[in-house]
Amino acid sequence: MDGSRAAVAGRRRVSIKDVARQAGVAVSSVSRVLNDHPNVSAQMRQRVLDAVAALDYERDLLGSSLRRGTTRSVGFLVSDVANTLFADMAKGAESELQQAGYSLVVTNSDGDPARDERSIRLLSNRRVDGLILAVSDETDPQTNRALTQLDNALVLLDRELRGLPRASAVLADHATGMSAAVDHLVGLGHRRIALLGGPLTLRPHRERLDAFKAAHRRRKIAVQPDLVLIGPTVSAEFGRSATARLLALPADVRPTALISGGNLVLIGLLRALHEAGAPVVGQDLSLVSCDDVPLAELHYPPITVVARDTVEMGRVAARLVLERLHGANPRTVTLPTQLVVRSSAVALR
């Protein structure tokens, strides 16, 4: 069989009409067979299926989406998919969505709220059924306005947006991990602990800072204000400059322990340390970082971290979107963090 002339003319996709013609039935019948409609005779079913096989037909999701009003696609909006953190989440989300027949449309905002907003509108115009997102600035009015105008299934990735009760969220319990980190360091004798954190317009950094302070209070230790460095963004550049600034402090006020607020910050921090040559991590300086990455595990000395399952966060986010699309109410899932003790934090001498 040469499969009719559908294949010749400019390689037009074979449509449901072609199948109907080939089978000698109405398009609606073809549609019913393809959608497992109850009222189809076995005979009709076979004729259509034969035609489908003969033409190698596959449903055009564009037409189907337009008609059904659902695209079976979900947007994924983060500042940078190249960041291991978000890459892991994207992976988790995609694998879960793929199983359900959904596709993931990925967008980077590069930390720019304006691009966040543009992407939200674009994805909305693409009619994605849902949106998994970690906005760059929880307080940005444009972003918030764009989000409230949506009627899509929304899942926040470690973000907190007042005024969006319709949104589900998957959060990490940063507080517990940060508390454990501070306790660990204090237990080792440290009193001057520095925190290299990110903007407080983002939930993770806010929660970590709060926990950092609370842990100090609990241990009755005063937080040194100039040891709390809040970067405009948790980048390697910030990690490096902040570390350099801390190292330049007079010995009597210089921190004896550093807490890095993210994997990119850690990179910059280590660069600064390696450049300076001293102090040496695990000897003259103790170090704890947030989020476990191969670099932390395989560094010498191995770096103690506050870990969380980032891939799982993505998977849960996907499940939350799907359950929302199936009619469930929005809800928030909080995943644990845990302190993984290695040897970068040592007793103060």
Added chain:
Amino acid sequence: MDGSRAAVAGRRRVSIKDVARQAGVAVSSVSRVLNDHPNVSAQMRQRVLDAVAALDYERDLLGSSLRRGTTRSVGFLVSDVANTLFADMAKGAESELQQAGYSLVVTNSDGDPARDERSIRLLSNRRVDGLILAVSDETDPQTNRALTQLDNALVLLDRELRGLPRASAVLADHATGMSAAVDHLVGLGHRRIALLGGPLTLRPHRERLDAFKAAHRRRKIAVQPDLVLIGPTVSAEFGRSATARLLALPADVRPTALISGGNLVLIGLLRALHEAGAPVVGQDLSLVSCDDVPLAELHYPPITVVARDTVEMGRVAARLVLERLHGANPRTVTLPTQLVVRSSAVALR
């Protein structure tokens, strides 16, 4: 203005019809204004734009795509977006596509050719205009058949598919980097160099192995067959087991230098080494890895690598898709690799 009743009834999206009604003109006129058609009076233009603003209308890309026959979306198909290598490429591709108004639909195959094929079909049915892909197995017949049936703009990411002359490609010049790596090691006195590579059904690994052998020939050194380990996949697990096997070799045939064929392999390799406690990289054992990552730079000692600009590869891939969609002929771009000498490879003593 209350913006008509469009907003009330179940939050239906405002369509071009609503705009036409609001402006008191025909939908075709609205469409013309929105698409900057030459023949529109300034007066009409203003009336429509006012209505658009009043209703806060935005074009529905679903209807537009169906009618135009183009979705302004591109598929991105790799084995694992969580792998830094692919995450970087995705980032580069997305940022370039975003500027052109295109969206990126990401898919993971987990190294399974069957999932490669399913995703290709799915993306095709979604009518993506183009496809950027690094298939899991260049020799898989299903994958190849699915690809030849497409009439989309195709861009291969460091892959070589005979029988697909219609595809553009962005390649890395692994040969040059690998040659330099072997030369570097041989120059340091090494004669027993091990290669931990990936499946030869993938271009990067094939080209690296060829260059590895060629460099040996050029230096008139025999390649030790049992020092060439080809994993079923370039994973951390393979890196670890292969390294363990090499370390178990009798001292007189044990390699004095290792070349890791990827960032995941490096992770497993280092784990095995750290577990064994000896030999020590940069002292008793020399090491070179493929693809630069923070772990390589910040490891102690810093690891010599064959680097390439992975983000740029993604950007170039996006440009190749776009130029193809604009009617240009398919072409292949090869990007350089270069040896970044650090201190993990030392003179044999």
Added chain:
DNA sequence: TTGTATGCGTTATCAA
């Protein structure tokens, strides 16, 4: 059980 007709939102063709 099957076929006919309509509409999803948009754009392009055609006539006015």
Added chain:
DNA sequence: TTGATAACGCATACAA
């Protein structure tokens, strides 16, 4: 220059 209408591919309400 503008408006009416058909068509993109599909799924459904309704008629037969």
